[in-house]
Amino acid sequence: NYIIGAFKPACNISITFSDGKTRKQVPLKKENGKTVMVPLFQSQENIAGKISVEPVQGKKVEHNGIKIELLGQIEMYFDRGNFYDFTSLVRELDVPGEIYERKTYPFEFSTVEMPYETYNGVNVRLRYVLKVRNYTPPPSINTSIKMEVGIEDCLHIEFEYNKSKYHLKDVIIGKIYFLLVRIKIKNMDLEIRRRESTGSGANTHVETETLAKFELMDGAPVRGESIPIRLFLSPYELTPTHRNINNKFSVKYYLNLVLVDEEDRRYFKQQEVTIYRLADTS
């Protein structure tokens, strides 16, 4: 439904997917802030449907041939209008000629390789002209993150996150164990930070956003106290981690544990976690 500027306005063009009624639809935020529902595909799927071209009443449409393209694009916002296509598939639907009345063409791209997920970032957007979402099987190795950190004679803590890889609807379970507390802590938060780096080499641009700020503890603990962590990821707008997509960009996630003392000094420790998308079980 989402082919931009490929046709002249002299006619109405509509696309229906053959499984359009049953295919899952997900919301997508457009640039103007509006949310529209778009059908969802994943890699290796067949994309098939019909396209119908209907000239405006009583007019004929001359064309130099009708073709349908499937594009995978990366767009840097600082370089707007310049698309980098990493995927481009074309199907010729008609030879040049004229259309006088509504005409429907079936099309199919079978087992399309769509290596990357759709991604809307601060500085970068990865989109398919179709929306693509790839599911990853649960990682076979998913160790917990356990670490002891501290400032000498001041604060020693040990924290543990139950995994190093979380899926988008996952729950972070863990605990913070206070080994030594000599400062007056006011509270402790767990932040989820997203680091998006675009470009390469000298042109690399890094943007970091805090997507979640979740208070773990209120007040000052004493030595020996252990504070539970349970953070549901579902309320936050996370995406899977992207590592070096076509040498254009990367998206990484970090858990940042922040302790704030009574003088509002911040003590923090940042740990990368991998976010992945798990197939919906439904």
Place this chain on the structure above:
Amino acid sequence: MISDAIEDEEKWLAEGIAGIQHNAFYMHRALDSNNLREALKYSAQLLSELRTSRLSPHKYYDLYMRAFDELRRLEMFFKDEDKHGCSVVDLYELVQHAGNILPRLYLLCTVGSVYIKSKEAPAKDVLKDLVEMCRGVQHPLRGLFLRSYLAQVSRDKLPDIGSEYEGDGDTVNDAVEFVLQNFAEMNKLWVRMQHQGPIMVKDKLEKERNELRDLVGKNLHVLSQIEGVDLEMYKDTVLPRVLEQVVNCKDELAQYYLMDCIIQVFPDEYHLQTLEILLGACPQLQPTVDVKTVLSQLMERLSNYAASSPEVLPEFLHVEAFTKLSSAIGKVIAAQVDMPIVGAITLYVSLLTFTLRVHPDRLDYVDQVLGACVKKLSGKAKLEDSKATKQVVALLSAPLEKYSDIVTALTLSNYPRVMDHLDNGTNKIMAMVIIQSIMKNNTRVSTAEKVEVLFELIKGLIKDLDGTPMHELDEEDFKEEQNSVARLIHMLYNDDPEEMLKIICTVRKHIMTGGSTRLPFTVPPLVFSALQLVRRLQGQDGDVAGEEDPATPKKIFQLLNQTIESLSSVPSPELALRLYLQCAEAANDCDVEPVAYEFFTQAFVLYEEEVADSKAQVTAIHLIIGTLQKMNVFGVENRDTLTHKATGYSAKLLKKPDQCRAVYACSHLFWVDDQDGIKDGERVLLCLKRSLRIANAAQQMANVTRGSSGPVTLFVEILNKYLYFFEKGNPQVTSAAIQGLVELIRTEMQNDTRTTDPASDAFFASTLRYIEFQKQKGGAMGEKYDPIK
């Protein structure tokens, strides 16, 4: 400054309340329109008001209660899945999305409560999750209130035995575990409160902390309400775990409060069966903890329990409650080196009270307690601390009250040893208490041995103790004390004369040490007590057959003689004289003439040598006359000697009227109105005439010295004596003599220079009326009177 702070706090509270109300309004609207998302949003905002750090516990509580009410409404909404269309499991997750921990956990507890009610998950799992998650709030005040909220909403949902939430397996354990954990965490937070804020406001902090104690204590109350906590579980799990917290928190306020709480909320039979564990914790408490009050409370409860039903008593013996308590107290005293002596004694008082109530038959226990007390006191100077003294008095009074029989206390070997540690003043007070106890209960102390112990106890009253200057004593107090001793002497009694004599000897031995100020108080009762014995012996004449029986009147009289003699050192001749006369009378009744004579002799000697005051002489002579008149034991010779002396002294009194009166009183010595009484009419008349002469002389003296004659009173009195003897049939007293006397009085009354005295006139008039009356009555007496006009 302070008022500013208070004002500020009021302002903050008002702001908080306004915030709650504002959000509550929107929350209600969301609830009414079944909008879950909005409801959660506004409830979280509402709860955010509880994140304040600026309020004192008191004000915070106010705020909390308002939030609490709103949470009840929210809970109702949560319960109704139809309204919000979200399963409770999802809801349980949903509320955890809240970014701030405090609102998040309040909401979690609220949903958790609904979750348990829905029974979609075992209660124990939900509870465990909740109590764990609440760890996130480490701020003492906020944490305490949050956990208090948790305790509140979970109270009726514990997987207790018989509860609808009881799951499979041993879920009481889970219920107990949950409450214990919440308790432990709350206690930690509570104890930690004292370390918040500057030292300057420490007192204020302590006060504020104290206000929060019931939040912590409530958990113990909940534990006590769990049906499934039987004795075994209490003993094996609950008590050790609670005590572990109490001991380890090392905080005075918490330890005292929680120990008290444990004692108050759990049943007595549990305490009885777990005494060892509970008491074991006491020496481990901080030295500043008021253990004595804690232990006193415990013993108080246990003794009430023992009193509640006799069936439980064997249990007390079985668990050796006394021994355990006693040793625990010993350990506490040993552990708390700085404990003031008053604290230790208070503990012993409590233990003693316990013993007296639970084991009234075990005197050895009582003595043991006193012994322990002596041990504690030994090596120290007499008690100076008035509070400690008070406690010792309480300690010593307790057995007296319980046994209502001093005799029991007298068998306690440590009793006097404790008393020795009192200062003199208190020792006296204690002695008074003992005496009063005897009086109140009308206890007879019936052996010389006990009397000996008793007097040892009250020696503070009996004699001067070292270093009590007499002048410091208030005279009234002293009198009262000595009167008490006097009363006490009457309580010493045994039916067996021999023993009674021993008692008297013992008493005598002690009171003789009393010194001149006490003897006048103590000798009379002793004398009378001995005289009582004499009369008893006299009453059972026949029985006193045994010659070697030492309790003979003779012997007692000897004793009495010596006793009264001691009064000469006082000196108190009038008193001694009276006592001699009493003894003489008793000797008369016992028919021992020489003894009676001796007593009279002593009385006369005193009269001659010691009684100088004219008024006292008058009184004494009348007493002598009165006593002598009653004597019938004397032979003629002795009697003559004595009556002669008496009349002689009478006539030698200083004032004429006194002489006159004494002399006419002497007339009775010659006319005893008994069957065998002496009836010497002639000498009666001699006396009367002599008195008349003296009256005349008195009248003339008055004329000379004042220019007016005195009243006729003396004459009228003499007339009355005449009439008496006339009626008794004394042949020497004739109607003519009476007639003459009446005439004489009439003449005197017409004397111009006479000073009128209405009393004597009336006296005379009524005497004449009497004569007239007798005449008119007729009969033999009437005839006799007839000649008198």
